[in-house]
Amino acid sequence: MKYYPLVFVLTVFLGCGTEENYYTMEDFSKVKKIDTHVHIETERENFMEKARSDNFEIINVSLETKNGWDDVHRKYRYGNIQKKKYPDLVETVTAFSVSDWDDEHWKEKVITWLDSCFQEGALGVKVWKNIGMVSRDTMGKLIMIDDPKFDPIFNYIRDQGKTLMGHLGEPKNCWLPLDSMTTNNDRGYFERHPEYHMYKHPEMPSYEDQIEARDRMLEKNPDLPFVGAHIGSIEWSVDELAKRLDKFPNMSVDLAARMGQIFYQTARDREKVREFFINYQDRILYATDLADHGNSSQEELYQGMDNNWKRDWRFFVTDDEMESDLINTKFIGLKLPASVIDKIFYGNAVRWFGIKK
Numbered sequence: 136m137k138y139y140p141l142v143f144v145l146t147v148f149l150g151c152g153t154e155e156n157y158y159t160m161e162d163f164s165k166v167k168k169i170d171t172h173v174h175i176e177t178e179r180e181n182f183m184e185k186a187r188s189d190n191f192e193i194i195n196v197s198l199e200t201k202n203g204w205d206d207v208h209r210k211y212r213y214g215n216i217q218k219k220k221y222p223d224l225v226e227t228v229t230a231f232s233v234s235d236w237d238d239e240h241w242k243e244k245v246i247t248w249l250d251s252c253f254q255e256g257a258l259g260v261k262v263w264k265n266i267g268m269v270s271r272d273t274m275g276k277l278i279m280i281d282d283p284k285f286d287p288i289f290n291y292i293r294d295q296g297k298t299l300m301g302h303l304g305e306p307k308n309c310w311l312p313l314d315s316m317t318t319n320n321d322r323g324y325f326e327r328h329p330e331y332h333m334y335k336h337p338e339m340p341s342y343e344d345q346i347e348a349r350d351r352m353l354e355k356n357p358d359l360p361f362v363g364a365h366i367g368s369i370e371w372s373v374d375e376l377a378k379r380l381d382k383f384p385n386m387s388v389d390l391a392a393r394m395g396q397i398f399y400q401t402a403r404d405r406e407k408v409r410e411f412f413i414n415y416q417d418r419i420l421y422a423t424d425l426a427d428h429g430n431s432s433q434e435e436l437y438q439g440m441d442n443n444w445k446r447d448w449r450f451f452v453t454d455d456e457m458e459s460d461l462i463n464t465k466f467i468g469l470k471l472p473a474s475v476i477d478k479i480f481y482g483n484a485v486r487w488f489g490i491k492k
């Protein structure tokens with residue numbers, strides 16, 4: 136047997152074993168991707184035509200905002216219209232309303248509705264921040280997500296093999312004055328929506344109250360797959376988020392509308408953020424919160440889609456120095472291995488939402 140020095144053998148062995156592939160900007164439209172948090176609320180096809188050419192599938196998400204069941208039905212219907220036009224590219228997540236919370240038939244009504252959506256192939260159910268921040272029972276008490284009245288609904292969703300998606304609470308910035316917020320998009324949003332700017336409403340539940348109610352709900356439902364929208368409202372610290380993901384194995388998070396907070400943390404400690412994405416590569420779903428209400432020009436719409444999708448691809452696959460209007464400092468892309476990108480941009484959506492492929 137020929138003699139090879141040990142160091143040489145190890146170098147060849149380890150070198151081959153750990154060689155990573157990386158994507159480039161040129162791969163953007165070649166790689167299959169899923170945006171798991173989109174709101175198309177129009178019949179027009181512009182959004183999905185661009186999605187198709189950029190190799191994006193989408194999950195169109197319904198929710199209850201201010202108009203109870205009308206919101207739920209309307210938003211869900213648009214998702215279904217898109218799904219009929221693009222059956223290979225569009226999936227839906229439905230929702231339910233708590234506007235008739237104290238109606239004695241509320242539970243049956245919710246389950247009948249969800250059942251009809253599941254029959255049509257809806258992948259899951261979204262609950263929104265109206266729970267915890269807006270919706271009240273007939274006594275005037277805020278409805279919180281750990282209320283036992285939700286238990287049979289969540290058990291039903293679990294038994295049907297579906298996923299619960301939750302936008303619960305808000306970014307921590309919501310409880311801070313405008314000039315202390317870490318991202319420009321949060322500052323703009325809460326300036327436009329003082330009703331949701333909790334810093335101005337000290338009588339309302341605190342950030343911690345919201346997170347604790349959500350965590351108690353997760354404790355009660357360990358077998359319910361849960362996708363925490365907007366980084367599970369723990370967008371301000373990858374360390375804190377890691378603790379939650381360790382504590383709740385049934386929890387994953389989507390990145391929708393919170394890339395600013397990721398950029399902000401990356402500008403301060405890129406290695407830590409990069410390590411987080413590698414360590415939790417099975418628990419993070421790419422998402423944007425992009426919307427089409429049918430009232431912008433195609434040019435504007437496509438500009439907005441490029442601004443998000445191409446910016447985020449660049450951030451995750453390259454180590455370019457970048458700037459974004461979301462924050463006021465420069466930052467360096469994470470350049471994650473292609474195997475990690477494939478999970479965050481595709482595989483995790485398939486797994487967490489049970490998409491049949």
Ligand SMILES: [Zn+2]
Nearest residue numbers: 172174196424
């Ligand atoms: Zn959304």
